[in-house]
Amino acid sequence: MFNFVVTRGVRASSSPRIICSAFSSFNLPRSLHSFATVDAEEISGYKPSEVLNLVQGKWVGSSNSNTIVDPLNGESFIKVAEVDENGIQPFVESLSSCPKHGVHNPFKAPERYLMYGDISTKAAHMLSLPKVSDFFTRLIQRVSPKSYQQAFGEVYVTQKFLENFCGDQVRFLARSFAVPGNHLGQQSHGFRWPYGPVAIITPFNFPLEIPVLQLMGALYMGNKPVLKVDSKVSIVMEQMLRLLHTCGLPVEDVDFINSDGKTMNKLLHEANPRMTLFTGSSRVAEKLALDLKGKIKLEDAGFDWKILGPDVQQEDYIAWVCDQDAYACSGQKCSAQSLLFIHENWSHTSLISKLKDLAERRKLEDLTVGPVLTVTTDTMLEHMNKLLEIPGSKLLFGGQPLKDHSIPSIYGAIKPTAIYVPLEEIVKDKNYELVTKEIFGPFQIVTDYKSSQLSIVLDALERMHAHLTAAVVSNDPLFLQQVIGNTVNGTTYAGLRARTTGAPQNHWFGPAGDPRGAGIGTPEAIKLVWSCHREIIYDIGPVPKNWEIPPST
Numbered sequence: 001m002f003n004f005v006v007t008r009g010v011r012a013s014s015s016p017r018i019i020c021s022a023f024s025s026f027n028l029p030r031s032l033h034s035f036a037t038v039d040a041e042e043i044s045g046y047k048p049s050e051v052l053n054l055v056q057g058k059w060v061g062s063s064n065s066n067t068i069v070d071p072l073n074g075e076s077f078i079k080v081a082e083v084d085e086n087g088i089q090p091f092v093e094s095l096s097s098c099p100k101h102g103v104h105n106p107f108k109a110p111e112r113y114l115m116y117g118d119i120s121t122k123a124a125h126m127l128s129l130p131k132v133s134d135f136f137t138r139l140i141q142r143v144s145p146k147s148y149q150q151a152f153g154e155v156y157v158t159q160k161f162l163e164n165f166c167g168d169q170v171r172f173l174a175r176s177f178a179v180p181g182n183h184l185g186q187q188s189h190g191f192r193w194p195y196g197p198v199a200i201i202t203p204f205n206f207p208l209e210i211p212v213l214q215l216m217g218a219l220y221m222g223n224k225p226v227l228k229v230d231s232k233v234s235i236v237m238e239q240m241l242r243l244l245h246t247c248g249l250p251v252e253d254v255d256f257i258n259s260d261g262k263t264m265n266k267l268l269h270e271a272n273p274r275m276t277l278f279t280g281s282s283r284v285a286e287k288l289a290l291d292l293k294g295k296i297k298l299e300d301a302g303f304d305w306k307i308l309g310p311d312v313q314q315e316d317y318i319a320w321v322c323d324q325d326a327y328a329c330s331g332q333k334c335s336a337q338s339l340l341f342i343h344e345n346w347s348h349t350s351l352i353s354k355l356k357d358l359a360e361r362r363k364l365e366d367l368t369v370g371p372v373l374t375v376t377t378d379t380m381l382e383h384m385n386k387l388l389e390i391p392g393s394k395l396l397f398g399g400q401p402l403k404d405h406s407i408p409s410i411y412g413a414i415k416p417t418a419i420y421v422p423l424e425e426i427v428k429d430k431n432y433e434l435v436t437k438e439i440f441g442p443f444q445i446v447t448d449y450k451s452s453q454l455s456i457v458l459d460a461l462e463r464m465h466a467h468l469t470a471a472v473v474s475n476d477p478l479f480l481q482q483v484i485g486n487t488v489n490g491t492t493y494a495g496l497r498a499r500t501t502g503a504p505q506n507h508w509f510g511p512a513g514d515p516r517g518a519g520i521g522t523p524e525a526i527k528l529v530w531s532c533h534r535e536i537i538y539d540i541g542p543v544p545k546n547w548e549i550p551p552s553t
């Protein structure tokens with residue numbers, strides 16, 4: 001597929017490796033044509049690939065490596081050079097070299113805001129080239145199996161995000177304001193200030209979208225980040241960093257580490273980043289919040305819900321959105337629909353059988369259903385069996401392991417599954433925790449409610465501990481008003497076409513109701529997560545004529 005040539009690559013490339021070069025056709029500097037050191041199609045047990053670390057501007061290996069198995073057949077196909085506790089010193093030094101006032105700020109090296117506008121322009125353009133976008137789409141599919149369209153969605157969102165921060169848009173992120181003071185010469189100015197050294201920890205499910213959007217936000221605002229992506233998928237970001245280097249990203253601006261959690265914890269402890277952004281499970285998020293004494297922002301998982309309101313319409317469309325929300329990417333989106341409340345008016349429709357038909361269309365061959373990377377088949381089936389012990393509950397569809405596959409047993413593989421649990425049972429103390437336990441796979445709970453039970457539904461939502469996405473599917477304004485006014489989820493879709501997943505770069509995406517909540521994507525998210533407020537109060541005089549020292553106060 002690609003035309004391979006051996007070139008020197010970017011300055012940061014320390015080992016001679018095959019560089020993939022086929023991204024010509026645009027009138028860009030020569031260096032923009034070559035960045036990739038792997039061929040997404042060819043990585044295999046026979047031809048394993050290697051992932052390096054980047055520190056102080058150099059790509060480095062490690063004596064320690066973590067072997068990643070192909071989620072579709074169990075072959076050892078990627079070797080990730082993982083830094084161990086003895087190897088963190090260069091990362092500690094690199095991060096510690098950045099002062100608290102950052103690499104740039106409105107009073108220091110402002111030309112870097114423009115540089116990042118240029119880098120974004122070039123990187124967006126690179127991602128728009130069909131060969132480059134196909135390369136990343138396929139690479140994502142290899143490590144985090146999902147359909148081509150779902151993987152391409154990540155690349156597309158990333159490209160559009162970069163387009164949003166071309167030209168002067170990075171400096172506009174650091175826009176300040178001024179307020180007149182009390183006397184001549186006094187004015188207060190509010191500035192967006194970087195944190196300086198920062199850390200970014202991102203999960204396996206969006207190998208490109210989450211790390212790029214957070215990383216660029218951190219850089220735009222003048223921070224120096226160390227980035228750690230789940231080793232299972234870090235090959236994607238390793239290649240993306242190489243692309244960014246060819247687009248002008250200074251090699252010293254970002255460190256990239258592969259390690260286990262314990263080593264990362266030690267690095268955070270010793271390098272003491274001023275802020276850490278964590279995207280991932282609530283369990284790890286809570287531990288990190290303690291370890292880092294609260295200097296953290298979180299985009300943790302959620303048990304995301306959808307309510308179908310009393311106005312029944314567009315059954316096919318709504319069934320399709322439900323199927324996408326619950327089962328695309330095999331349910332491994334932090335925004336995936338985990339609990340569906342259906343108003344009794346829908347009981348006369350064939351919504352459930354339509355949901356079943358759509359779920360049963362999904363197949364492993366095109367990855368519309370596939371391996372579950374953090375929950376085994378047995379765990380999911382055990383959970384299902386416990387739910388089925390609740391009186392009145394029943395299996396609507398799914399509930400069986402996938403057949404005829406070679407997905408290794410460390411990963412899960414089940415058919416898209418839905419379990420009905422009666423509302424009155426969900427809210428019982430003895431069941432609530434079990435029913436709202438998040439299963440990061442193709443698994444959802446379905447229930448129904450009467451108009452008179454809406455307050456019970458709202459109570460159930462109030463009791464949840466994470467509030468990421470939600471959907472209120474109704475065009476009844478009074479119903480929307482009541483549900484929105486009594487809930488808190490940070491990204492809530494409202495109306496006939498409401499969904500829980502698929503947030504593009506133009507939506508704020510993040511949890512609400514938690515002061516540690518982070519956002520991703522929009523200018524507001526970048527400013528909130530990656531900068532703090534600094535006020536400079538100019539008070540230059542003149543001191544009034546005839547001023548005298550007043551009595552002490």
Ligand SMILES: N[C@@H](CCC=O)C(=O)O
Nearest residue numbers: 210333335501502503520
């Ligand atoms: N855009 C993705 C979420 C990315 C996560 O931060 C979604 O909406 O599922």
